[in-house]
Amino acid sequence: MKTVKFMITAxxxxxxxxISYAQSTTQTKSASxxxxxxxxxxxxxxxxxxxxxxxxxxxxxxxxxxxxSQTLTLxxxxxxxxxxxxxxxxxxxxxxxxxxxxDDKVYDALPGCCKYR
Numbered sequence: 001m002k003t004v005k006f007m008i009t010a011x012x013x014x015x016x017x018x019i020s021y022a023q024s025t026t027q028t029k030s031a032s033x034x035x036x037x038x039x040x041x042x043x044x045x046x047x048x049x050x051x052x053x054x055x056x057x058x059x060x061x062x063x064x065x066x067x068x069s070q071t072l073t074l075x076x077x078x079x080x081x082x083x084x085x086x087x088x089x090x091x092x093x094x095x096x097x098x099x100x101x102x103d104d105k106v107y108d109a110l111p112g113c114c115k116y117r
Contacts, residue, residue, distance in 0.1 A: 032077050032079060034078050036083055038083070040072045040090055042067065045067070046114055051072060063086075094106045
């Protein structure tokens with residue numbers, strides 16, 4: 001009987017500590033994230049895939065590009081990555097941002113449907 005009580009107490013302690021850890025981790029992540037909207041040029045669904053893939057770097061938790069508004073909504077941890085780093089990466093795959101223009105050679109290599117200039 002003592003063994004059963006001990007096991008129940010141990011399981012309850014484990015569950016409570018796991019829940020406490022999960023809550024503290026979630027609060028830490030949300031407190032350190034920043035949301036930013038960045039103008040990114042593109043024209044099709046292939047562009048959307050390319051832009052979002054380039055934006056998903058370490059420290060970026062969400063990157064969603066909207067074709068109609070030509071904007072990328074970026075959720076990231078500013079202690080891990082800078083917005084400029086993400087914009088440089090996007091420009092390196094052929095898409096202009098507010099701060100960085102894609103290299104002409106990279107832009108020219110994009111498929112025809114992705115040309116926006």
